[in-house]
Amino acid sequence: MPDMLDELEAIICDRRTNPKPDSYTNHLFDAGVNKIAQKVGEEATEVIVAALGQGRPEQIAELSDLFYHTLVLMAQLGISLDDVRAELARRHGR
DSSP states (O other), X not given: OOOHHHHHHHHHHHHHHSXXXXXXXXXXXXXXXXXXXXXXXXXXXXXXXXHHHSOHHHHHHHHHHHHHHHHHHHHHHXXXXXXXXXHHXXXXXX
């Protein structure tokens, strides 16, 4: 059974090939890589702010937003979770 990150990656990839009206994911894809990368940067900043001065629920919410936007950027760049897993495994000698 795939985990939620795998499921979210599949949903994002499906939005890319089967756009849905009023989809935030499709709005990001339509805006292009520059906008998506900007959103990743904004979310990373929000994670830092949450880590330094907010509670656990806000930290989890901001980290979740960062993961989502990172997955959208990965899809835009043609990079999969499996690509990232393989790189992490390589770094750890597997």
